[in-house]
Amino acid sequence: MKLTLRVWRQKNADAEGAMSTYEVDGISPDMSFLEMLDTLNEELILKGEDPVAFDHDCREGICGACSLVINGDAHGPERTTTCQLHMRSFRDGDTIDIEPWRAAAFPVVKDLVVDRSAFDRIIQAGGYITAPTGAAPEAHATPVPKPDADFAFEHAECIGCGACVAACPNGAAMLFTSAKVNHLNVLPQGAPERETRVLDMVAQMDAEGFGGCTLAGECATACPKGIPLMSITNMNKEWLRATRKAGKR
Amino acid sequence: MARTVWDSTVGKKTVMAVSGLVMLLYLIAHMIGNLKIFFGTEEFNHYAHWLRTVGEPFMHYEWTLWLIRVVLVVAVVAHATAAYQLSRRDLRARPSRYVHKKPRASYATRTMRWGGVILGLFIVWHLLDLTTGTVHSGGFESGKPYQNVVDTFSTWYGNAVYIVAMLALGLHIRHGFWSAAQTLGAGSRSRDRALKAVANVLALLLTAGFIAVPVGVMTGVVS
Numbered sequence: 053m054k055l056t057l058r059v060w061r062q063k064n065a066d067a068e069g070a071m072s073t074y075e076v077d078g079i080s081p082d083m084s085f086l087e088m089l090d091t092l093n094e095e096l097i098l099k100g101e102d103p104v105a106f107d108h109d110c111r112e113g114i115c116g117a118c119s120l121v122i123n124g125d126a127h128g129p130e131r132t133t134t135c136q137l138h139m140r141s142f143r144d145g146d147t148i149d150i151e152p153w154r155a156a157a158f159p160v161v162k163d164l165v166v167d168r169s170a171f172d173r174i175i176q177a178g179g180y181i182t183a184p185t186g187a188a189p190e191a192h193a194t195p196v197p198k199p200d201a202d203f204a205f206e207h208a209e210c211i212g213c214g215a216c217v218a219a220c221p222n223g224a225a226m227l228f229t230s231a232k233v234n235h236l237n238v239l240p241q242g243a244p245e246r247e248t249r250v251l252d253m254v255a256q257m258d259a260e261g262f263g264g265c266t267l268a269g270e271c272a273t274a275c276p277k278g279i280p281l282m283s284i285t286n287m288n289k290e291w292l293r294a295t296r297k298a299g300k301r
Numbered sequence: 302m303a304r305t306v307w308d309s310t311v312g313k314k315t316v317m318a319v320s321g322l323v324m325l326l327y328l329i330a331h332m333i334g335n336l337k338i339f340f341g342t343e344e345f346n347h348y349a350h351w352l353r354t355v356g357e358p359f360m361h362y363e364w365t366l367w368l369i370r371v372v373l374v375v376a377v378v379a380h381a382t383a384a385y386q387l388s389r390r391d392l393r394a395r396p397s398r399y400v401h402k403k404p405r406a407s408y409a410t411r412t413m414r415w416g417g418v419i420l421g422l423f424i425v426w427h428l429l430d431l432t433t434g435t436v437h438s439g440g441f442e443s444g445k446p447y448q449n450v451v452d453t454f455s456t457w458y459g460n461a462v463y464i465v466a467m468l469a470l471g472l473h474i475r476h477g478f479w480s481a482a483q484t485l486g487a488g489s490r491s492r493d494r495a496l497k498a499v500a501n502v503l504a505l506l507l508t509a510g511f512i513a514v515p516v517g518v519m520t521g522v523v524s
Contacts, residue, residue: 060400071400124403149401156394221405222391224310254311263394264310264387266413267480268406281483282490289486291311299302 053079053139056147057092059104062160065167069160071149081140085128086111086118088139089150105163111135113276116211119218120164121151126215126274133213133276153214155223157260168214170260171228175212177256178249179232181241200238207235209277216271216279222263227271229257230287231279237290247294254291310390311484313383318481320376320383325474325503327373332510338523339513342447349446381421388414409476416469423466430459454518463515471508475500 054077062069076092083091086108093103109117113136122128128137142148150164158166196204210231217225233250236242242249265284272281306312334352338345355365405411426436430453434441438459439452453459478500482488488496517523 058400121399121401124399124401151399151401154395154397154399156396221395223394224391251305254309258308258310261394263391264314265484266391266410267476267483268410270405280490282488282493285483285486285488288311288314288484291309292315292486295302295305295312298305 053081053142053144055079055088055142055145058147058149059164060151060160061104061163062152063162065159065161069163071151079139081138083139084111084135085120085122085137085139086135105161105165107165108135114211116213119153119166119213119215121149121153121218123149126153126218127213127276131276131278133211136276153218155214155217155220155262157223157225157262158214158217166214168212170262171212171214171225173260174225174229174253174256175232178245178252179236181236182245183241185241194240196239204235204238207231207238207279207283210235210275210279211277213276215274215276217262219270219274220263221268221270222266224265224271225257225260225262226265226284226287227275227279227281229253230283233287233290234283246290247297250287250290250294251298254287310387313387314484316379317383317387318484320380321477321481323372323376324380325478327369328470328507329503332507335514336510338447338450339517345447345450346445350444377421377424381417384414384417407476409472412469412472413476416473419466419469420473423462423469426462427466450514451518451524454515454523460515460519464512467508467511470511471504474507475504478503 054075057074057076058071059074060069061072074092074096076088076095079088079091086106089104089106096103107117107119109115111118113133116133118127118134120127120134122134122137127134129141130137152158152160152164153166153168155166157170158168161167207230210228212228214228216227217223220226233253236249237246267281267284269281272279272283306315334348337348353363353366360368429435430437431446431449434443434449437449437452438456441449441452454463479488479496482492482496514523
């Protein structure tokens with residue numbers, strides 16, 4: 053395959069960025085999108101140019117490191133992570149636009165790499181449990197109803213890649229935050245912090261400069277792990293419940 | 302608690318949801334009341350007079366009406382202020398656009414902000430036209446709403462402004478009602494289709510019900 057790539061190049065956080073055009077040849081349809089970028093970078097290095105910086109780690113769709121807005125879609129045209137996107141999703145001769153996640157809370161570090169530490173601070177605000185867990189407990193010690201376990205697991209699938217923020221017209225982090233809140237709030241292990249968790253995580257989310265939710269639904273469409281839009285509804289419910297309880301105290 | 306709610310994006314959305322539902326309830330009543338115009342001058346003018354005597358003798362003349370007006374003003378101001386502040390925040394949160402643009406979300410969702418501005422301006426015109434009579438075409442006579450309505454919809458711009466605003470209202474309700482349910486935590490996977498259907502039906506009924514009046518005047522059914 054022969055492709056034309058238009059890639060966002062930006063030297064550092066303070067520099068002005070712009071789209072640069074590159075031609076790549078000899079791309080196999082079986083390559084992953086990241087392998088295609090590796091091919092481009094090898095050529096750039098041989099030519100003595102600066103390779104394109106992009107985030108990646110596990111390359112098997114479970115770590116949440118890879119990002120990229122490809123032709124206007126977070127993680128590209130398939131509902132998966134960029135590392136699991138293959139070149140067979142494109143056609144020979146295509147022009148592909150590659151941009152970083154765009155949000156005020158995710159500043160560009162270099163080229164396609166953005167700083168997602170705002171997510172870490174949201175987790176630090178309440179995305180944990182305080183119960184001492186120690187070694188794996190006896191499975192029957194804390195029974196969890198099957199629907200709750202399924203609900204928790206569905207939300208635990210979130211890998212924190214930030215595609216929801218990148219896709220949101222308001223740069224909101226509601227889907228990420230709701231996935232984390234719902235995952236722990238439904239389980240007995242997460243019950244002691246049920247109220248403080250949602251209040252603190254939402255407050256941190258706001259403090260990081262993420263936008264508000266207008267229920268456009270772009271986040272859930274972009275999510276490679278299929279976190280549903282209803283996740284946000286449920287977090288709203290948890291937030292209102294916690295606010296009412298805090299008001300009574 | 303009020304501080305927590307107003308300072309949070311989630312809380313501000315709650316304010317928008319509640320104030321929006323208050324206005325929606327009012328609009329349903331308003332639309333039904335408007336339809337009385339199809340039953341003649343007497344019935345319509347009598348209905349308008351009754352609105353001022355609701356609750357008597359417990360309430361004094363026009364007290365109920367003013368109570369409703371105060372609630373509505375509070376709802377409109379809260380809704381608009383929250384919308385303005387949230388929109389400012391949303392725009393700041395996404396300062397740079399993507400080079401590769403794609404059409405996003407439904408038309409109703411994308412037009413919430415400008416649709417809201419249009420509705421706000423419409424309310425001002427509507428009150429100056431048919432409540433105070435300040436910008437009314439032809440002689441405005443308080444206590445004779447039937448003739449006033451006919452006057453307004455006898456001008457091309459009266460019809461145009463009204464119909465455009467009611468179409469904007471339909472779109473606004475279509476996304477707004479469903480969103481309010483999500484914001485208040487009332488949505489769920491099993492209820493989603495029903496909520497979307499209710500939103501569509503409400504949007505359609507209100508738009509059709511309101512537009513029926515200018516269409517009635519234009520076609521001569523109301524004169």
